[in-house]
Structures are given as structure tokens and as C-alpha cells.
Amino acid sequence: MSGRIPIQVTVNGRARAFEVAAHHTLLEVLRDDLQLTGTKECCLVGECGACTVRLDGRIVDSCLVLAVEADGGEVTTVEGLASDGRLSRLQGAFLDEGAVQCGFCIPGQIVAADDLLRRVARPTVGEIQEGLAGNLCRCACYGQITAAVAAAAAAEAGAR
Amino acid sequence: MHAFSYERPATLARAVALLEAHGPEARVLAGGTDLIIRLRDGSLAPTVVVDLKRIAELEPGIREADGRLVIGATTVMTDIAADARIRRRFEALAEAAAVVGSVQIRNRATLGGNICNASPAADTAPALLVHGAVVVIAGPSGSRRIPIDGWFVRSGVTTLGRGELVTAIELPLPAAPMGSVHLRRTRRRGHDLASVTLCCGVDASGVTRLAYGSVGPRPVLAVDATGVLADRDAAPDARTGLLERMLAEATPSARSMRASPDYRLAMLRVLARRGVDIATARLAAAEGRR
Amino acid sequence: MSAGMSAAAGAAPGAAPGTATGTATGSGRVGDSPRRVGGHDRVTGLQRYVADLHLPDELHARLVTVPVARARIVTIDASAAERVPGFRFVMTAADLPQPMPRFGPQFRDRPVIAVGETKYHGDPVAAVAADTRDAAEEAAGLVRVDYEELPAAFTVAAALDPAAPLVQDPSLRPNDPLVGTNVLREHRVGWGDVEAAVADLVVEQRYTFPMVTHFAIEPHAYIVAPDGDGIAVWSSIQHPNWLQKVLAELLRLPLSKVRVHSPDPGGGFGGKQHTKYEPLVAFMALRAGRPVRLVLTLEETFQAVRRAAAEVRVRTGFQSDGTLAFQDIEANYLIGAYADIADRVVGKGSYPGCGPYRVPAARILARSVLSHTVPSTAFRGFGNPQVNWAVESNLDEGARALGIDRLELRLRNLARPGEAFIPFDTPCDGQWEQSVRRAAELIGWGRPLPAGHGLGIAVGIKSGPTTGLSYATVRLLVDGSVIVFAGTSDMGQGARTVFAQIAADELGAPLDAVTVVMGDTAIVPYDQQTSASRSTVLMGNAVLAACREIQGKLRAMAARLHGLDEATVMVDRGVVRLPERELTILEVLVPGLGRLGGELIGNGEMRKDAEPDHPLGGSAAFFEFNCTAVEAAVDEETGDVTLVHYATVSDVGKAINPLQVRMQDEGAAIQGLGHTLMEHYIFDESGRIRNLGAIDYRIPTSLDLPLEIVSEHVENEDGPGPYGSKGMSEGALLCVASAVGAAVRDATGVAIRDLPLTPERVWRALQERP
Numbered sequence A: 001m002s003g004r005i006p007i008q009v010t011v012n013g014r015a016r017a018f019e020v021a022a023h024h025t026l027l028e029v030l031r032d033d034l035q036l037t038g039t040k041e042c043c044l045v046g047e048c049g050a051c052t053v054r055l056d057g058r059i060v061d062s063c064l065v066l067a068v069e070a071d072g073g074e075v076t077t078v079e080g081l082a083s084d085g086r087l088s089r090l091q092g093a094f095l096d097e098g099a100v101q102c103g104f105c106i107p108g109q110i111v112a113a114d115d116l117l118r119r120v121a122r123p124t125v126g127e128i129q130e131g132l133a134g135n136l137c138r139c140a141c142y143g144q145i146t147a148a149v150a151a152a153a154a155a156e157a158g159a160r
Numbered sequence B: 001m002h003a004f005s006y007e008r009p010a011t012l013a014r015a016v017a018l019l020e021a022h023g024p025e026a027r028v029l030a031g032g033t034d035l036i037i038r039l040r041d042g043s044l045a046p047t048v049v050v051d052l053k054r055i056a057e058l059e060p061g062i063r064e065a066d067g068r069l070v071i072g073a074t075t076v077m078t079d080i081a082a083d084a085r086i087r088r089r090f091e092a093l094a095e096a097a098a099v100v101g102s103v104q105i106r107n108r109a110t111l112g113g114n115i116c117n118a119s120p121a122a123d124t125a126p127a128l129l130v131h132g133a134v135v136v137i138a139g140p141s142g143s144r145r146i147p148i149d150g151w152f153v154r155s156g157v158t159t160l161g162r163g164e165l166v167t168a169i170e171l172p173l174p175a176a177p178m179g180s181v182h183l184r185r186t187r188r189r190g191h192d193l194a195s196v197t198l199c200c201g202v203d204a205s206g207v208t209r210l211a212y213g214s215v216g217p218r219p220v221l222a223v224d225a226t227g228v229l230a231d232r233d234a235a236p237d238a239r240t241g242l243l244e245r246m247l248a249e250a251t252p253s254a255r256s257m258r259a260s261p262d263y264r265l266a267m268l269r270v271l272a273r274r275g276v277d278i279a280t281a282r283l284a285a286a287e288g289r290r
Numbered sequence C: 001m002s003a004g005m006s007a008a009a010g011a012a013p014g015a016a017p018g019t020a021t022g023t024a025t026g027s028g029r030v031g032d033s034p035r036r037v038g039g040h041d042r043v044t045g046l047q048r049y050v051a052d053l054h055l056p057d058e059l060h061a062r063l064v065t066v067p068v069a070r071a072r073i074v075t076i077d078a079s080a081a082e083r084v085p086g087f088r089f090v091m092t093a094a095d096l097p098q099p100m101p102r103f104g105p106q107f108r109d110r111p112v113i114a115v116g117e118t119k120y121h122g123d124p125v126a127a128v129a130a131d132t133r134d135a136a137e138e139a140a141g142l143v144r145v146d147y148e149e150l151p152a153a154f155t156v157a158a159a160l161d162p163a164a165p166l167v168q169d170p171s172l173r174p175n176d177p178l179v180g181t182n183v184l185r186e187h188r189v190g191w192g193d194v195e196a197a198v199a200d201l202v203v204e205q206r207y208t209f210p211m212v213t214h215f216a217i218e219p220h221a222y223i224v225a226p227d228g229d230g231i232a233v234w235s236s237i238q239h240p241n242w243l244q245k246v247l248a249e250l251l252r253l254p255l256s257k258v259r260v261h262s263p264d265p266g267g268g269f270g271g272k273q274h275t276k277y278e279p280l281v282a283f284m285a286l287r288a289g290r291p292v293r294l295v296l297t298l299e300e301t302f303q304a305v306r307r308a309a310a311e312v313r314v315r316t317g318f319q320s321d322g323t324l325a326f327q328d329i330e331a332n333y334l335i336g337a338y339a340d341i342a343d344r345v346v347g348k349g350s351y352p353g354c355g356p357y358r359v360p361a362a363r364i365l366a367r368s369v370l371s372h373t374v375p376s377t378a379f380r381g382f383g384n385p386q387v388n389w390a391v392e393s394n395l396d397e398g399a400r401a402l403g404i405d406r407l408e409l410r411l412r413n414l415a416r417p418g419e420a421f422i423p424f425d426t427p428c429d430g431q432w433e434q435s436v437r438r439a440a441e442l443i444g445w446g447r448p449l450p451a452g453h454g455l456g457i458a459v460g461i462k463s464g465p466t467t468g469l470s471y472a473t474v475r476l477l478v479d480g481s482v483i484v485f486a487g488t489s490d491m492g493q494g495a496r497t498v499f500a501q502i503a504a505d506e507l508g509a510p511l512d513a514v515t516v517v518m519g520d521t522a523i524v525p526y527d528q529q530t531s532a533s534r535s536t537v538l539m540g541n542a543v544l545a546a547c548r549e550i551q552g553k554l555r556a557m558a559a560r561l562h563g564l565d566e567a568t569v570m571v572d573r574g575v576v577r578l579p580e581r582e583l584t585i586l587e588v589l590v591p592g593l594g595r596l597g598g599e600l601i602g603n604g605e606m607r608k609d610a611e612p613d614h615p616l617g618g619s620a621a622f623f624e625f626n627c628t629a630v631e632a633a634v635d636e637e638t639g640d641v642t643l644v645h646y647a648t649v650s651d652v653g654k655a656i657n658p659l660q661v662r663m664q665d666e667g668a669a670i671q672g673l674g675h676t677l678m679e680h681y682i683f684d685e686s687g688r689i690r691n692l693g694a695i696d697y698r699i700p701t702s703l704d705l706p707l708e709i710v711s712e713h714v715e716n717e718d719g720p721g722p723y724g725s726k727g728m729s730e731g732a733l734l735c736v737a738s739a740v741g742a743a744v745r746d747a748t749g750v751a752i753r754d755l756p757l758t759p760e761r762v763w764r765a766l767q768e769r770p
């Protein structure tokens, strides 16, 4: 298969069918073809995590995934986390704890943190730091991000 | 990234046929965490990329068969690190898988990719050497199996031939308990490519297996069958001398910017000493549990 | 004036122990910590950074470079590139006006594109424009550049060698006595007589500071579009107005025909100050007659911005009681191939080099040494961390030799409020001792430690802006909501939130009814720049002044409505006070504006004029002061350094938003741990950056933090900004290396004078320990 390849992907809950170039990454397709620019581009080598999305239930660096690999799959980007314009508990916690400075890494951080909380309901500090180690923040809000994830987990537990 | 054509074979036979037909023009794609970087930086420019992830016979997974644990080549690090059998029987491998990159990387990075990429720093290599892994290969003339000790040639090069690919990695289930540990040196605590990797395994008969990487063109396995290294009561000089001989094959390159050769060699010794201690203690704990 | 310390917010329940966090609270008045303004879009992915914007019909640009630092460009052959479908054109020096237009904030030495020779690894020799990003990338890869590598200088020693090749074309600085050297400028300040000073102990050492890069997670991005008879520009820049001026001059356009949009940068740290590739993209857009976009790769940002490396020799004289007798400092900063703002960094960064101490005699000589490396520019701390590392470390050496406690030695020499510690500058403007004592207390200074652990303490000081000009316009709309126009760039520091809080407080509006408009030179009034931790003070004062002008109008309105003498009406923090009663702002505004509605407009100006006779061209608007104290544990077998406790205390005058203050201080601290522990460029013999990119240039991750970090701030409302605030956000970075280095020294007994303190470097120092 070369040239444009037809693929079907469910993006943020919406089934979509479109064509992609074989050599285009999921990141490029999300940003350029689907205009989902919340997913950010920085290092392109899987180091910074700014391009983190959830693919079939697991987070990945979308710069290291070809778009065709997502064919038949399910992708969640940061745009898929707030429902009806209402912030998720985690998004609110990021703001409350002061975890957001320039904001460029934040979509990736939040997608990664959301994934962590799906796997571990009440993560320890160590688990949060490990779970988010693939997301660089040069404003270095790491302490605040850790606190935000912990606060969201606590609030979630309280709400249950 | 250069354009290429993308193939997604549904069967192993089709994959092998594609690889054989295209030879060096084709590249296997597993998790892509090594390959896509090299496609982007232009150091690899295949015309065909063959994705293994839709091949029925290559479903990821870990199963027990005939006294072996069979890890599918496309099994990702996340699943290896989490597997209860691996954590219990092959602790070092679980530890190695758990430190490959970040969560995002481990969700994609496959065991097959790690050994086929054949970086001297590949984290799983020392553990696979210590645990006596066998690489299962499919190719134009059927399937073959080779011990991992004969797999690595040099950085980026393995004994894999034209048209071949790795389908699984097998680990013989040890009859007696073994204590094993994976240790590494990195430039920061956050994820990093290692400047020294080391795995130590000590079994109940006192045999110590040390494997180390990132200090030469390929990972090295050294075995002490005398039992001296694992014997805490042995003369310190004897243990030191033995260790020195076991580490003698380390030949770190002066060209690397990650660490200088003398630091790597010094750290190899530190990790080896610590590794023997931890593996011995783990063995004792395992024996205690029995 | 309320004196004293703000308490550290305790760890939130369930939060990381040691990650003391504040939580957003309050309605958004001054002193509250509301959720950041603009935060919603940042957590939902809706925030648009430059690379997220697309213009119809745009072309994609890509730079072409050669893999060595200095090379003579022999030929550029684009014939293969031209065959790529979608290729439009290639731009080289030959396609630009002759002589080559040059720009630069201090010296006009930087060409729009390399002309004749490249001067550093990454200096673009050509740029390709194509219909798609793929085509631009492919075509750029096919442009063949024949070049001849030339001798080059990448270190201070090599650049200062009399036989060194000259980095800068001598014709660019005629009549300059230093023209035959690679020294761009020398900066000398001092007082007293160092030669005659008598000291009981003299400590002389040499220290080095590495070359590091900003690594903003948002790579720089530029879009330029022809726009009628002018151009429209989008750039992730920290000072749209300065960029506007540079482009207007280069393109010979009136300022009004250059419209700069500067969407909030995704991290700046100084690296997004000053024009970089905007002129090139502008010339390309004008040539194409279409918009052209250039989004740098992270690697290209390493080749665009960095901090100056430095070699610093310090000779400190002490009396036997620890009193300082003199400081004699010689700092060679390794700047890059083009000056950018680097020479100002050198001059201003070395100037307070003696620190916040009473020093009877001082001599500071700092050189800007040109080299064939990436142009260095502003970077959080602006030249101060380099000298701080040397001078604070040297104080420790002296204290140890004299047997005086290192904290005690600092307290003994620390300037007291009002003391002119730099004789010709703003006197000490804070109760600095409070910060020092508090940091020491937080770390448990003096307590017994386990083996292999050590304590370090250091202070940092930085001269705030020396000149400034900020205008703000505030509009109070008929429903009581407010629009603030302020030309600051909110690159994460939270300026938008602070201005909104000021306006909300002064005009009695709820915070969410305040909109802050920034980043468009066609709409927002002039601001000199976002730098030097100035915005809360300078733009903050302009916003405050604009609000006060509106308050004046409200007073007149209230007086008119109620038949009172204006002098009897007061407007104070959102309330209108008549002699007999209080009204809300709306109760005056609505009837006052009458049937047609409308609005009240206020303008504010904050100006800090230059002082021509001052060594820096102006005295400090304020000083940023910080004290950092650290407990480190060192693994002697491996050289690993673990920061067990970390305390940072800054004097901020008044925390308009305490949570943001904490975020800035902790962020600065961790950013500083980068150059302290792991970051540095590595070059090969051709001056090529070997660790180009995120794989081998390591910055701190969430796993590289101190085990515990506490930040506090001192508030005495003694600053020149609104409500007594001072600028902050660089302070906590200034002495990170000094404090950590001191703790490592304390733990091991070995002084390491080169950064970063990588495990290998620490291990090596331990091997060489006698």
C-alpha cells in the first residue's frame, strides 16, 4: 500500500474515515488533517511527551506512531477529556494546584495523568512521578502537577 | 520523513515473503520506537515498511509451554513488566522492561524490537542472556531457534538473515529458584539510555551469571560455575579476581558522549558488586519462601 | 506596612510530601490565588500557539544548514530540490537585498541569512519554501551546499588566542579598539581600591559554567503574511513591539504597516526575546506574495538560543572575622557568533557580581568573547548565575579556611536595608536577612547529618530592569466588566492573571468579567519588552495607573450625580465612597454613562528613563533576592547526587498571587537544577553540537526532583510595583548551582568548580581526592 491509505479511526468518540499518507505520523494527522491541535509537537523522538494521546486504551507518543497503525483503533486526545465544555476533575485540579504555566506540555501531561488514574485509583507520589516521567515540563511545575493528580484522585475517591 | 509503502500482512508467510522479496529495502515495524526515529532522521530509508502487528501468528502474549515461557516478539514492555510469572521467575527481565523509556514508550516498545534493534544499551539484553533465552525465528526456510548468546553481533547487527523475523523469545523455566536483578547507569533518574547495563543471576547451585551491556559492541555473558562469587564466605580477593575476569570483555568506546570509558568500567564494577549482592539476597529470600 | 513572612502552604491532603502546594483560592482580588486566567484553554487543548495557526494559501519553509560550525559557502545547488513536487523557491543570500540587511538589538551584526560563510553549527545558508511541510523538508534535504570548513573557535581559550580566527567581520565595528580580537566588549565596574586593600586571607579560584539551552517545550514558530501594503507577523516572541521595530526598519515600512501578533508563547525563559528568523520569513513571504510559515524543530531551537558559558576567576579578600575586604572578579563569557543581546547579558549579569554584600573594594571585569557557536541570548537569570556560581562558591572556601560558619559569614556581610552596597546604584531595597535566616531554618542549618550528606546555602541577587516603558489601556464597560490592554507576553509567568487581579480589585469587577488583551501591536499599546521580571512592576503599575485614571473619572461622575465636591469623593479598591455612604462602581457608572451607555477609558504609563552616566544606563528598579539552602547526599561509589531537602526563599515585596509566586520559584529552582546537575552542550572538533536534540541533551524530569522542595517568600511591601510588589521569577534560579555545589562539597570534602555536577564529574573528583 502506498500513496494515500484509507483508514477508520474513532477519535474522541467519533468514528471517522479518511485517507492518510503512509509516512505520516498520528501526530501529524491529528494536527494537520483533523485540526486537533491540542496535541503538541516538540521533540519528535518520544522524549518530551507533548504529543501524548491514548490509543486503544494506552497512552503513546503520537510522534512515534504512524497514522495507519491506528487504523481500526480508538484515539483520545486532550480535546476528548472535557465533556460538554465542562472540565474534568483532573483538568480542574491542574488549575487549582497551579500546575499550569505556559501550558504547552499540559495536554500531554493531562492525557498521561488521566491514563494513570484509570490504571491506579490512588497513586502514590512515586507512582505519579513515574507515570508522568515521559512528559517534560520546562516551566518545571512537576511538584504542582503531582499535587494535582493526587488531588484529583482524592476528589474522585471522595465522590465515589 | 521519506515516503515509503506500508504493508500490513495478515500472515507470517506473507510477511516472510515480503521481507524476502524486498531484502534490505524492507524494514520490519513492531512498536516503532526505534524505527520511526530512524525513518525521520533519515538514517534508514526503506521503500517498504512491514508492520507485524496484524499478523495472526504474532499476537502479543506470554504463555507457558514445555517448560518454557514463550514471549511473543510483539509483546510490549508494559506487559512484560507486569506479568506475574516474569516478575516471579525472571525478575531481572521484569525490571529491565520496566525501565525502558517512559510509560508511553513501554506501551509500544516490543521485546522483539529491543533485541532486533541490537543497541549495545538495550536494557533487556543482559537479562535475556542471564536467563538463557532462545530467539525463535521465522524465515523462508521455516523456523529456527538460536540461543541469545549467539544473537548479537555488534551495534545494530544480529544473526538474523534475509527474509527472517523474530516471532518469539523463549525462557527456559528454571528448575530451582534463581535470584536475579537488573541494574543500570543513566545520566539522570528520569528515563535515559543506559551508559552501563548489568544483570546478575545467582541460582541455588551457586552458579553466578553476569551479563552486561553498553560497554562494548554487544552485550556480554560471563558465568562463574565455581560458586565462589556467590559465596559470601569466600576470600574477598578470590571474589574480586573472579569478578575482574568476568568483566574483562568490557571494551567501552571512547567516542560515546554518554560516559567516558574509565567511568563506564568503574561503574560496571560497582554494578557487578551490587548485582551479586542483590541477586544473592533475592535467591536467599526465594529459597526461604519455598 | 505588614512585615514578615508568608507561611508556606502545608502539603495538600493526598499531595506529595515535600511538594508543598498552594491551592487556587479566593475571588481574584490582589493577594488571592485564583485559577490562572487563560487556564481553561490550556487544560483543554484549545490554547492556540503559533504553530497551531494556519493561514490560507500558506507556504512551508525549512532551513538548510551545513554540518560544521564555520565554513566558506562555495556553491548552493538547488536543482535537485526544484524537482520536488510542491517546491516553490529557495532563498539564499544572493536573493536578498545587497548589502545583506543585518539586525541585532545591540549591534547590527546578524545577517538575515548566512552570507559568504557560516559562523556556527546551524547557521542557515538557505531556506526552502514549498506547498507542504513534506515537500519543504524533502527539498531542503536535496539542496546541495558545497562548503569548505574553516578554522574556528569554540572555547574561551581558543577565541582569546591571538592567532584565533576572527568571528566577526571587522568591517562591522570600525574604530573599535578591540576590533582585531574576538572580544566584543569589556565591562568594568568597581569601587574602592582593590590593589591597596589589606586582607587576612585571600582565596583565588577559577570556576566554569556550561553552555545550556532554553528547551522551551514550544519550539519557536513564525508566520509572516503580506498584508495590504504591509505585513502581518505571528511569532512566539516575548516582545512584539521590539520585533515590529526591527522588521519595519529592515523592510523600510512604517511601524503601522507591520502588525505583530504574539500569541502566548509556550515557554520563553528569555529564548523568545529578540528577533531570530522573522526577517528571513518576512523576506520569503514578500517574495512569494503568500504567507510563509517556519516552525523550528527542537534541534533547531538548540541552534537558535542558548545561555552564555563562562569562565570566572575570583579573588576574594577576607578579614579573619569573615568580613569581606575585597572582590576581584574576571569573567569571560563565551557568547556566540552574533551578538544578539549577549553583550548586555554579560554587562548586566556581571555587574552585581559581588552579591548582596558590603564589599569595601571591588573590581569586576567581564568580557563578551565571540565564538563560532550558537548565538547566546537572554536566559532566566540574565548572566548572573554564571558569576554567582563562582563568587558564592568562593565565599564558602573562605569561610572554611577561616573556620567560620558559612551562614554566619553571609549574614555578617549582607547589606542592610538602605545600604548602598553598590555605591552608585539603588540601595538595598529589602530585609534580605529575613530570607537568609528563613532558608537556613527550613533546611535545619547546623543540625548533625548522616555520613555522606552535606548542607549548602547560597544567596542570589539580580538587578531588575534599568529602563522601562509600558503603556496600558483599561476600558470599564457599561456593565462593569473590564478589558485590559497590555503588551506583555504571558509565556507562563502568569502576567495575564496578575493584571486581571489588579483591574478586578481596583474596579470592583469579578475576575471572570475581566479580559486581558495582549499580543497584537495593532490593538495593544506599546510595551518595551517582557524581560527582567519586569511585568508585574512596570506593566502592573501602568495597569494600575490606567485603573486610577478611570477611578478619577468615576469620582467626577459621582460628584456630578450627587452634587458633591469632587474632593469629597473617594474611589478605593472597587468602592465609591461619598461623604455619607458607599456605592458600588456600577451604581455610579450606569447612571453616570447615561442612556447611550458607553464606557470609561483609562490610560496608564510607566516609564523608567535611562540614566546616561550609570554604568548600566540606569539604576535597578528593584533587586531580586533569593536564598537557597540544600541538603545533598552523595553516593561515593557512583557520584550520584541526591537532593534530600531543598528550600528556596525569595523577597517579593508583595505576592499579588501567592500561588503563582510559588510556581515561579519552584519552577526556577528545578530549571536551575538542569545546568547544575546535567545540562551542557557537547561539541565535536568541527563545532558540531553532538547532543543535538532531546535524546542526549538531558533536562530534569519528574523523577529528577529534590526529595523535598519547600518555597516561601518574604513580603514587606517594600517594592516599587503595585501594592509594594517586586519583580520575581528569576531570583530562585540565580544561586541553585552555588547552593547545590556547596552541599556536595560539604558531603564529600571535595570542591568541584565546573558544572554540571554530573555523576561522572563528581565521581572523578572523588577519585582525585587526596
Ligand SMILES: Cc1cc2nc3c(=O)[nH]c(=O)nc-3n(C[C@H](O)[C@H](O)[C@H](O)COP(=O)(O)OP(=O)(O)OC[C@H]3O[C@@H](n4cnc5c(N)ncnc54)[C@H](O)[C@@H]3O)c2cc1C
Binding pocket: A045, A046, A047, B027, B028, B029, B030, B031, B032, B033, B034, B035, B036, B037, B052, B073, B074, B099, B100, B101, B102, B105, B108, B109, B110, B111, B112, B113, B114, B115, B116, B117, B121, B122, B123, B124, B164, B165, B166, B167, B191, B192, B193, B194
Ligand atoms: C524515548 C525513548 C526511550 C527509550 N528508552 C530505552 C531504554 O531505556 N532502554 C532500551 O533498551 N531501549 C530504549 N528505547 C529504545 C526502544 O524503545 C527499544 O529498543 C524498543 O524495545 C524497540 O522496540 P520496538 O517494538 O519499538 O521496535 P521497532 O522500532 O519497531 O523496531 C526496531 C528494530 O527492530 C526491527 N524489528 C522489530 N521487531 C522485529 C522482529 N520481530 N523481527 C525482526 N526485526 C524486528 C525493526 O525493523 C527495527 O530495525 C527508547 C526509545 C525511545 C524513543
